[in-house]
Amino acid sequence: MNEKIAPHLEELTRALGDIEATGIRAEFEKLLAFRVPPDVAKQSLLRKFGGAQQSLKKELKVKDLAPNLKNFEINGRILELSEKALRPTEGTVEGRPSTLYTGVLADETGSVPFSSWQELPCQVGEVINVKNAHTRVWKNRVRLSIKERSLVSKVPEGAGTPASLPSLEELSKSPVKKLRDISSLDLSVSAAASVLQLSHRDVVVKGRQATVISGVLADETARLPFTSWAKLPGVDIGSIIRFDTAAVRMFRGVPSVEFLAGTRVSVIDGPEAGELAFSFESVKKDPVPLKMREVEARDGLFDVVTSGNVVSVRPGSGVISRCPECGRAVQKGSCRMHGKVEGVRDMRIKAVLDDGTGTVPVMFNRELSELIYGKTLEEAEALMYSDISKDAVFEDLRRILTGRVLSVRGNASRTEYGVSFVAESVRAPEDDLAVRAVELLHRLDSMEENRVRSRAVSPVAGEVDDA
Amino acid sequence: MLKREVAKRVFAKEFEAARNLEAPGRGVAPEPLPGGALRAEDRMGEKDSKTPNFLLSPLGLLINRVFVVGVLTEIDNVGEQNDMWKARVVDPTGAFTVYAGQFQPEASIFFSTVEVPAFVALSGKARVFEPEAGSVFVSVRAEEVNVVDEELRNRWVVDTAEQTVERLEAFSKALSSGFSGFELSEYLVKTGVPAELAEGISLALEQEGGRHHGEFLRQLGGALKEGLRALNLDSKDAEGAEADIKEFALELMREMGKGKGVDYGIFLKEAAFRGVPEETVEEAVRSLLAEGQCYEPRIGVIRPVS
Known part of the structure; x- marks a missing residue:
């Protein structure tokens, strides 16, 4: 390599470590082959591989x-590991790995599913360190992605393992939680809850008729939706149940629990139910309003009340037209998925x-908009056509x-x-303002x-106070 | 996309005493995102121009945006080309100075058409202007303004009083704890004070060294009590007589003023002539002023709101 690029390579090595092993050097040369000036190429690689932020130690x-997220480091214990051979499809780049390794990684803060394109140097129960890890979203939840460029190493038990990392046995237990604490960090949970709603639905799964039970569970802390693929004998609205090892799914950003074949569900009654911090009557009441600070702090909340x-009022409010196919808002007469459509x-x-x-x-x-606006869609449309300003409804x-207080549930x-x-x-x-004022x-x-x-x-304190 | 700043609830008295936060952005970032280290500013390597400005109130409230409901009492056209609106919005403790210029078109249009006085709700950004040492002007640059009713104003006063009392309580706790700096904010968080306020209180104490706070706390507490009492929320049943007198005073003001202000002296004489003693009317007018039902456009002149 000529002298011009040597300093750049040196800098890359300083910032990113072993650039030969990780293939960064090869990528750098590829950029040069495209006649990218060396310093620009260096900058873009630093950005891509996170060199600019090496000062921030990104161990998550x-x-x-x-x-x-890109280019962070993470330690965790492998809870599950399996491999999956991928059939080579047409157009596959030569030399692309054909085996995908998937599993679950956990630390003391939670567990996360992962997928890896490289064979991991370890087995279930062992601790690994991943540098240059990425995340992406798969089935509505975050997934750790170990790429070809990621550096994976096994951390020996004892000296190298962070003391805070629990044992395999502890991590694979399905924790007993309050509903409020169930989040996307849990893959499986156990809890006691009261059944608030319940309905049966017939669906066709893989050509076979099946009945799925869905509904809402509640304890003294929160409400959560649930589904069950197994029959739940003796369970009905008003029952109090205990479930063990239910799966946690994410749907539209809100966690829900799913009872699978391995989930044990039992009905609690008699004195045992009396010992719980809630009853069907207590959870049936309307949820207690939350401050918006509490709403903001959480990843997903099901059926809560807050007010402000x-x-x-944001632009895009008012009368809109939707694509009849997908329900997306139509702009300039076109849906961004289905092209020119006759909007609804x-x-x-x-x-x-x-x-x-x-x-x-x-x-x-629409229903709630008409309620708080005090005008129906038809009235709003009439206003829209009677006024030359295209923003008449928005302004109205x-x-x-603007300024009004609304209490919302959702x-x-x-x-x-x-x-x-x-x-x-x-x-x-x-709420009664007079009562609040007196308080x-x-x-x-x-x-x-x-x-x-x-x-x-x-x-002395008084003097400071008065000074 | 940046996170929208929360519109803080603060009375004029506390707002006016706020100053620019010395180290912008210091520890004032909102809750870290999941994956903390990867916020936008950090990716840039340093804070960029989009980092919001904050004011710090004597009670440790960090203010970027505010939401105010009060009585709009004055509007003036100012600026070199008269292209700037200056307005005053009154609450039970004082007044907010509000500006709207060419970059706040929505608010400017509102001010160009609204009739004073009126109950208004407004959201805007807090600004400090310090033309020379010793003279400081704290104002709101209006974003959105709307005409509202008295019920909403009362609700704002109670909401704001609630959040101010929370700050007063946290602040008193801080003063009596004996801690300072990082230790103090850790202590406050442990006792249930929200993290942002805990940080703000320890910054406020650092800047002021705890002096003047006793007096400010007392004054603000007093103003709050007066403001809450003046709302007269239960006047309908318990204090019917007083409500009647106030109703009488308002009616008389409207009748005498015919849409304009009334000289206070003449007003009192007229009331006495109609059989209501001077002290009783004076008390009713004081409470009407505090409630924002009437105001003084000039000294010695009173005028009903709408």
Whole structure:
């Protein structure tokens, strides 16, 4: 190699480690072959492989994993491992590996499914370290992806293993949890809960008729949807059940539990049910409203209530036209999947609600939009045609909604743009302002008393206070 | 895409005393994203111009955006080409100065058509202007403004009082704990104070060294109590007589003013002439002023809201 590129190679090695082994050097030369100037090529490789942020040691825990992360390091114990031969398909690049290794990796913060294009130097139960790992989304949940360029090494038990990493036995136990704590970090869970809703549905799976049971579970902390592929004898609305080793699935960003063949489900009654922190009567009540700070902090929430002021009505609210095929909003007469279509009229509102502790965009469907707007779709359309401004409905919506307090009930989910909320119902808050005001006056009085008392006890503190 | 900043609830008295946060972005990033180290700013290597500006209130509230509901009492056309609107929005503790210029077209259009006085709800960004040492102007650059009703204003006062009392309580806890800096914010988080407020309180104490806070706490507490009492939320049943007097005073104001202001002295005489003692009317007017049902466009002149 000539002298011009030697310094660049040196810098790459400094930033990224062994560039020969990881194939980064080959990639660098490929860019040069395309007549990319060496320093630009270096920059782009540094960006791609994360050299610019070497100063930040990016060792992540399972709970930190989000979609589409790049070039991080992770340690974990292998809980499951299997390999899958891939049939070579036409157009496959020569030399591409034909075996995919999949499994589950866990640390003390959770477990994550992974897939690897390289054979792993270890077996179930052993600890590995992966450098240059990536994530992607598969079946609505984050998946760890070990690529050809990732460096995988086995961490010997004892000296090399982080002390915090639990044993295989502990990690593969299906933890007993409260419903609120079930998240995408769990692959399987156990819990006790009351059945709030239940229905049977006949579906055809792989050409065979099957009955699936679906419904809603609740304990004192949260509600969660569930499905069961097995019959649940003796279980009905109002039953309290205990389930062991149920699978956790993600649907639209909200966790749900799935009872599979291996799940044990039993009905709890008599004195044992009396010992639980909840009963069917207590969980049947409307959920307690959450602050928006709490909604924002969670990845996905099922059937919760929160309220706030409308601080902004977002563009795209009002009368829209939807693709008859897929329901996407039609823009300029075309659907981005189905081209030119005859759109179907619909109304929706996207509003940002804010309670001073957090801020959450909330979607309202046609029915709820008509309710809070006070105009039907037809009335809105009439307004749209009577006014030369194409934003007449949007402006009208802003005038009616901006500032108002809305209490919404529905599901929250985390997308790549943060948490968003889909309303199932909406109402004006019903709390009594006079009661709240009196309570605040009491709190202010008792704070004053404390201040006076502390000054009496400690004159020094008083002086500082008054200075 | 950047996370939208929360619109904080804060009374004018606390807002006016806020100052620019010395080290912008220091520890004020909202909750770390899952996968913490990979936020946008970090990818850039350093904070870019999109990092939001924050003000820090004496009670440790970090403010970027605010949401205010109050009485719009004045609008002026200012700026070199008269292309800037300046407005005052009054709450029970004081007034917010609000600006809207060519880059806030929605708010500017609103101010160009609204009639004062009116109850308004507004969201906007907090700004500090310091033309010379010692003179500081804290204002709101309006984003969205709308006319609302008195019920919503009352709700805002109670909501804001609730969040202010939470801050006052956390702040008192901080003062009596004896901790400072990082230790203090750790202690506060452990006792249930939200992380952002805990950080803000320890920053506020660092900047001020704990002086003046006793006096400010007392004043704000007093203003809050007055504001909450003035809402007269249960006036319908318990304090019917007082409500009647206020209704009478408002009616008289409207009748005498015919859409304009009334000289306060003449107003009192007229009330006395109709058989209501001066002190009773004065008290009713004070409480009407605090409630935002009437205001003083000039000293010695009162005018009902709408």
